[in-house]
Amino acid sequence: MEFREIFPVFNKLSARQQELILNSLITKSVKKGEIIHSANEECSGLLIIKIGQLRAYILSDEGREITVYRLFDRDICLFSASCVIRSVQFDITVSAQKDTELYIIPAKIYKSITEESAAAANFTNELMADRFSEIMWLIEQIMWKSLDRRVAAFLLEETAVENTESLKITHEAIANHLGSSREVITRMLRYFQKEGLVKLSRGQITVTDAEGLRSLA
Amino acid sequence: MEFREIFPVFNKLSARQQELILNSLITKSVKKGEIIHSANEECSGLLIIKIGQLRAYILSDEGREITVYRLFDRDICLFSASCVIRSVQFDITVSAQKDTELYIIPAKIYKSITEESAAAANFTNELMADRFSEIMWLIEQIMWKSLDRRVAAFLLEETAVENTESLKITHEAIANHLGSSREVITRMLRYFQKEGLVKLSRGQITVTDAEGLRSLA
Known part of the structure; x- marks a missing residue:
């Protein structure tokens, strides 16, 4: 270029x-x-x-x-x-x-x-x-946005930027992006998982219901 | 000028x-x-x-x-x-x-x-x-600052700007400055009053312990 x-x-x-x-x-x-x-x-x-x-x-x-x-x-x-x-x-x-x-x-x-x-x-x-x-x-x-909406928006942004549903990102990194703490982000992601929005595995977050995240964000 | x-x-x-x-x-x-x-x-x-x-x-x-x-x-x-x-x-x-x-x-x-x-x-x-x-x-x-510190800092700034300890400002106006709600600000000011930092009266907030506010802010 x-x-x-x-x-x-x-x-x-x-x-x-x-x-x-x-x-x-x-x-x-x-x-x-x-x-x-x-x-x-x-x-x-x-x-x-x-x-x-x-x-x-x-x-x-x-x-x-x-x-x-x-x-x-x-x-x-x-x-x-x-x-x-x-x-x-x-x-x-x-x-x-x-x-x-x-x-x-x-x-x-x-x-x-x-x-x-x-x-x-x-x-x-x-x-x-x-x-x-x-x-x-x-x-x-x-x-004016609660943290759940900000986390949802961030996950959607990341899937767009990385062009994949499976994000290799730590909870700590998300916390550092959003000015939150790792513990709070982990709790939020577990809640998202319970709601069927994401699937958590070691060092990876997979968005399973992008539409659901979008309506939250 | x-x-x-x-x-x-x-x-x-x-x-x-x-x-x-x-x-x-x-x-x-x-x-x-x-x-x-x-x-x-x-x-x-x-x-x-x-x-x-x-x-x-x-x-x-x-x-x-x-x-x-x-x-x-x-x-x-x-x-x-x-x-x-x-x-x-x-x-x-x-x-x-x-x-x-x-x-x-x-x-x-x-x-x-x-x-x-x-x-x-x-x-x-x-x-x-x-x-x-x-x-x-x-x-x-x-x-990174809790609301009590922001309210304290705001009151100190106001007394400097207005050059008086007795501020004619509503709780609503403070809430609008700080992006909070009137109820939350009123609760905070009452707490400040209990601590001897300010004195509240109708449409007026008097700073009675600027040093105390400063150490809080």
């Missing part, structure tokens, strides 16, 4: 800006489970996903997690370049959920280009607004 | 762009309680607060509310101009919490300027990142 295709604003930049990007562009492979960006690290840059899957999440003081968004093929991770935008005052961790191939535009380069190019700055706006919309959706979910 | 002072990017615009803004700038007074922007209305524009107080909140299908941020003197409301940014996919309502004096830059004008000016587009970025940071803070509060 061509870099120009997944980074659409490229064609609106000047020849000099394009050259600057191409000369500094990093290609990187990360393994599933690897942390790509965290609060303690330096601002890595704009991550552009060729292929793979990333998860951006926040951590509580007690080590609890909640996923704020996920990124798939051709998505762009802005907050790994948070130093580009002065007013970003929160810490996000980004880890790979699958083996992932990335392009990285170093933060310094991206910053210098957005400062002079309205097209690039507006592109940053669109990226941020995309994430903002997801976060607002998340708040609505947390505030 | 000069418009140029509260809209700092103005000085970075071209003479033509400055003229465009000054010729289209609207001055508006809104009364306490008035709704300035809502999902059903057209995109009003960039709101720049001369003096006053606004509240931006989201609504559930059942009519429950939660405040996502508040705006004070010299703050700028971006999402009332959400049509400027294509990817904004959520509805926010903005209402006046006090009588408020505003400048409004019409959305169409602001859009045309951000499209051509990197300075304006980056300014929009900073505004959005500011709000984003507040929203991330809110998620952390909702996820």
Whole structure:
């Protein structure tokens, strides 16, 4: 996949800006489970996903997690370049959920280009607004949807993303996505199993009644 | 107060762009309680607060509310101009919490300027990142702070904003800020009263032990 295709604003930049990007562009492979960006690290840059899957999440003081968004093929991770935008005052961790191939535009380069190019700055706006919309959706979910509906929605999303009814995912991982605890998720999944919605086995959750989950979600 | 002072990017615009803004700038007074922007209305524009107080909140299908941020003197409301940014996919309502004096830059004008000016587009970025940071803070509060701590923090914030220990605010209003219900807030406030933290009287909550609230929050 061509870099120009997944980074659409490229064609609106000047020849000099394009050259600057191409000369500094990093290609990187990360393994599933690897942390790509965290609060303690330096601002890595704009991550552009060729292929793979990333998860951006926040951590509580007690080590609890909640996923704020996920990124798939051709998505762009802005907050790994948070130093580009002065007013970003929160810490996000980004880890790979699958083996992932990335392009990285170093933060310094991206910053210098957005400062002079309205097209690039507006592109940053669109990226941020995309994430903002997801976060607002998340708040609505947390505030106004009970956990059973959120677990049902998450299982359906996963079967769509993974394109299989049999999910290899731990109860702990689901808890970390939804900002809950393993015990609570296990209880909920057992209840789902009793209702005939899923079948639980070691390290695997099989959706047996997608329609039922959908009407719950 | 000069418009140029509260809209700092103005000085970075071209003479033509400055003229465009000054010729289209609207001055508006809104009364306490008035709704300035809502999902059903057209995109009003960039709101720049001369003096006053606004509240931006989201609504559930059942009519429950939660405040996502508040705006004070010299703050700028971006999402009332959400049509400027294509990817904004959520509805926010903005209402006046006090009588408020505003400048409004019409959305169409602001859009045309951000499209051509990197300075304006980056300014929009900073505004959005500011709000984003507040929203991330809110998620952390909702996820990882119990309601007693959130109510305590809210009362302390209010006494700071209003510069008085005696708050004229209804239990319903607090519930709408925090995404809770009136009954739950009333129960919590009565518990605070029993603990000697506040004193409740008709339409008024007096903070009697700010230190105690602080250690709770």
